[in-house]
Amino acid sequence: MGSLKTFIKEVRSAKTLAEEKSIITKESAKIRTKLKDDHLSLEKRRKNIQKLLYLYILGEKTHFAQVECINLISSDDFQNKRLGYLAAVLLLDEQQEILTLLTNLLNNDLNHPNSYIVSMALSALGSLTSPELARDLYPDVEQIINRSTEPLLVKKALQCAARLVTRDAALLEIFYPYCKKVLDNHRLCTHGVLLGVLKLCQSIIEARNLYEFDNYLEILASLIDSMPEFFSLLQNLNSAVFNQEFDVNGTSDPFLQVELLRTLRMLFACAPEKTMQYVDKFGDLLTQLASIGDGSKNSAHAVAYECVRTIFELQLDQSLRVLGVNILGNFLSGKDSNTKYVALNTLSRVVPQEPRAVKKHRKFITKCLLDTDASIKVRSVELIFAILDETNVQELTNELISFLEISTEDDKDVVNYVVEHIMVVLESERYGEERWRLDMAIKVLELVGEYASYEKVNEVMIMINNARSIELKASLVLKILSTTIDAPADSKVSVENSGWKLVAIWCLGEYADLILGSSGLTEVKLTAWLANMNRMCYDEPRVTSFILSAALKLSCKIQSKSQIEDLRLLIAGHSKDTNLLLQTKSTQYGILFNQPTKSKKAILDAMPFFAKNVVEETASSAETRQPVKSPQAAKETNLLLDLFDTDPVPAAIPGGLGGQKPPLNSNGQKAAPHVPTDHEHVLQAADKIYDCNNLSVYGKVVFCAHQKAVIELNIQSKQKKIINLHTMAAVAKLQQLSMGTLSSGVIDPSGIAKQQLELTGSGKLKLRVKLSYTVDGAEVSEQFDHRFAESL
Numbered sequence: 001m002g003s004l005k006t007f008i009k010e011v012r013s014a015k016t017l018a019e020e021k022s023i024i025t026k027e028s029a030k031i032r033t034k035l036k037d038d039h040l041s042l043e044k045r046r047k048n049i050q051k052l053l054y055l056y057i058l059g060e061k062t063h064f065a066q067v068e069c070i071n072l073i074s075s076d077d078f079q080n081k082r083l084g085y086l087a088a089v090l091l092l093d094e095q096q097e098i099l100t101l102l103t104n105l106l107n108n109d110l111n112h113p114n115s116y117i118v119s120m121a122l123s124a125l126g127s128l129t130s131p132e133l134a135r136d137l138y139p140d141v142e143q144i145i146n147r148s149t150e151p152l153l154v155k156k157a158l159q160c161a162a163r164l165v166t167r168d169a170a171l172l173e174i175f176y177p178y179c180k181k182v183l184d185n186h187r188l189c190t191h192g193v194l195l196g197v198l199k200l201c202q203s204i205i206e207a208r209n210l211y212e213f214d215n216y217l218e219i220l221a222s223l224i225d226s227m228p229e230f231f232s233l234l235q236n237l238n239s240a241v242f243n244q245e246f247d248v249n250g251t252s253d254p255f256l257q258v259e260l261l262r263t264l265r266m267l268f269a270c271a272p273e274k275t276m277q278y279v280d281k282f283g284d285l286l287t288q289l290a291s292i293g294d295g296s297k298n299s300a301h302a303v304a305y306e307c308v309r310t311i312f313e314l315q316l317d318q319s320l321r322v323l324g325v326n327i328l329g330n331f332l333s334g335k336d337s338n339t340k341y342v343a344l345n346t347l348s349r350v351v352p353q354e355p356r357a358v359k360k361h362r363k364f365i366t367k368c369l370l371d372t373d374a375s376i377k378v379r380s381v382e383l384i385f386a387i388l389d390e391t392n393v394q395e396l397t398n399e400l401i402s403f404l405e406i407s408t409e410d411d412k413d414v415v416n417y418v419v420e421h422i423m424v425v426l427e428s429e430r431y432g433e434e435r436w437r438l439d440m441a442i443k444v445l446e447l448v449g450e451y452a453s454y455e456k457v458n459e460v461m462i463m464i465n466n467a468r469s470i471e472l473k474a475s476l477v478l479k480i481l482s483t484t485i486d487a488p489a490d491s492k493v494s495v496e497n498s499g500w501k502l503v504a505i506w507c508l509g510e511y512a513d514l515i516l517g518s519s520g521l522t523e524v525k526l527t528a529w530l531a532n533m534n535r536m537c538y539d540e541p542r543v544t545s546f547i548l549s550a551a552l553k554l555s556c557k558i559q560s561k562s563q564i565e566d567l568r569l570l571i572a573g574h575s576k577d578t579n580l581l582l583q584t585k586s587t588q589y590g591i592l593f594n595q596p597t598k599s600k601k602a603i604l605d606a607m608p609f610f611a612k613n614v615v616e617e618t619a620s621s622a623e624t625r626q627p628v629k630s631p632q633a634a635k636e637t638n639l640l641l642d643l644f645d646t647d648p649v650p651a652a653i654p655g656g657l658g659g660q661k662p663p664l665n666s667n668g669q670k671a672a673p674h675v676p677t678d679h680e681h682v683l684q685a686a687d688k689i690y691d692c693n694n695l696s697v698y699g700k701v702v703f704c705a706h707q708k709a710v711i712e713l714n715i716q717s718k719q720k721k722i723i724n725l726h727t728m729a730a731v732a733k734l735q736q737l738s739m740g741t742l743s744s745g746v747i748d749p750s751g752i753a754k755q756q757l758e759l760t761g762s763g764k765l766k767l768r769v770k771l772s773y774t775v776d777g778a779e780v781s782e783q784f785d786h787r788f789a790e791s792l
Helices: 004-013 017-035 042-057 063-073 078-091 097-110 115-128 131-147 151-167 169-175 177-184 191-209 216-224 227-237 254-270 276-291 298-313 318-332 337-350 355-359 362-370 374-387 393-406 409-427 434-451 454-465 470-485 498-515 523-536 541-554 561-572 580-593 597-603 631-637 679-683
Strands: 687-691 695-705 708-717 723-730 735-739 752-761 764-775 778-791
Touching: 004 017, 004 042, 017 042, 017 063, 042 063, 042 078, 063 078, 063 097, 078 115, 097 115, 097 131, 115 131, 115 151, 131 151, 131 169, 131 177, 151 169, 151 177, 151 191, 169 177, 169 191, 177 191, 177 216, 191 216, 191 254, 216 254, 227 254, 227 276, 254 276, 254 298, 276 298, 276 318, 298 318, 298 337, 318 337, 318 355, 318 362, 337 362, 337 374, 355 374, 362 374, 362 393, 374 393, 374 409, 393 409, 393 434, 409 434, 409 454, 434 454, 434 470, 434 498, 454 470, 454 498, 454 695, 470 498, 470 523, 498 523, 498 541, 523 541, 523 561, 541 561, 541 580, 561 580, 580 597, 687 778, 695 764, 695 778, 708 723, 708 764, 723 735, 723 752
Parallel strands: none
Antiparallel strands: 687 695, 695 708, 708 752, 723 764, 735 752, 764 778
């Protein structure tokens, strides 16, 4: 049998995946056979375990050799024992029953005279400990802390004790006195030992909810008594003269500083009243820590970031919060991608506490849109929408438009997120003048209309339809049709831009009479373009449906008989369409086409103003909640209403406002008032597909045709705030899934987060969804399956 080096070379030299799999399978079979040989020498057994570890790295199955790893640990040879412990830590976990075989071996090695063997045993126990192992072996760990004079072993024992406490909270009563005892032993208390003490303190604090006895306040008080010692250590680490042995790029032992800050933060959060006397001193120390260090080095960034986390988690003074935001702003000006990501992620969380301070750094935030890292672009966009308000909406919108102009196919998820949220902003009257909002909405569609959902395209049509000025409508329609029909060579409108095509076709049908004769847009040119679109988009039913409606409406707005006949033939051409809906519409439109002109014009008159009943958004909540139309409002605002529906009167407004007179709009007409609706109205259009103690999930199929479907999930929390929300989904083998960006990872009580899924393929629409989140400090995971009525 060859060596490990030879095996690695063979795997790497494989030219195909099948060849590589063959080599691995054969070698795995050889290892299995050899390890069954009771007479195999230890040296050869060791070589086989080494190959087994390489198989583990490759992701292959290694369960058949777990007992062999434990047999190596029982060897007296240090080399074999070291490999056995390494293999055990990698191949086993605390859930495996085979761990019971380790109890005696660990007990022997924890009492071994060789300190290196004791160190390995402590590391293995810390990694693999289960509640049973913790209860059986804690006396050995305690004995090492008590009697050992070697800092290495004391450090390892303290860290192991921290792990034992997390597995069995009752053990914190055994180990908590050693925090103070080791701190007082200055001869033994090296930086490594201090790290062990701090880890043990953190485990004791984290286990407070699992501790069942009444003396926890006494235990906590003993830790609080050590706080002056922690302050002193932090100050000494940041003094002008420090031990060069611990220097990391100009920062004295950043690992110890970070753990000290984390432990102090946990103590302040756990016992705010008992630690009140130290708040001022801690604030001064944080200010000092944040203002020193080389801002271009990761070691200094680590300490500064921990200071920022401490400031905001403890909600300290405003001056400190502003300082924290400025530190994060400095992170954004650097070149390191990891530092930028951390800064953007943290700024998104602190916007509610210090919105003004965060907005001052919008220059650096928008600059991150140009970063090559996709994750930084996503975080940058999320932060932009979190800080967007009336004062900076134009500046930030222009930056987002600039980003859309240079976006590529690789930025698909980011563009989807931008389009979805920027349309919400532009729909609201509070964000600038009507002309500017319409210009921006049209610009977005021109650039990336293919990424806009049908609902957002529909909203743009409503905005154009509700424009107060006829001159404004005419100029917008002229701009859209001129850009489309007389497209220059450098036009930014792509062939796949379905959103732009829908708006252009709709504008042609609704407002052709406003622009006929302008910029050379004649009846012949408009009719020819519509006929050309009919030929180009024959396999797009939605676009074709718009073309049929536009052709019918255009026939009432032109005078040329030959062009009217062309439009009639266009409609009649779909009377035998394979799509039943288009065939029906063509037949109905054909009948309507032959009606007297006066009757036809009355039916095909311009759309009335539409009123929307939506929840008004604030700048801070725009990221997490989207205004969604109630079913009745959606019916009112759907521009694909049947042309025979001539009743323009909006539906009655629910609630206690029925007796109030609606206000007048700028034209002196009655306008339906904006009525705030709660989340129940938001979710009326969707079906509840899952329900549990903490949340409910509502789902609806937004679009389903031509082997493509778009599903929208609305996740609503119940009585408790949900944080760190993550969604995962799986579909059938014949389908492919593309997940959009979750609208927010944090949901307030009764709040909503939205997740959009895009499926392609064939078969029934079936989803398996997994939700992971944190509520009341506990991590929760939910999984469910749902089958929709629609099929691809």
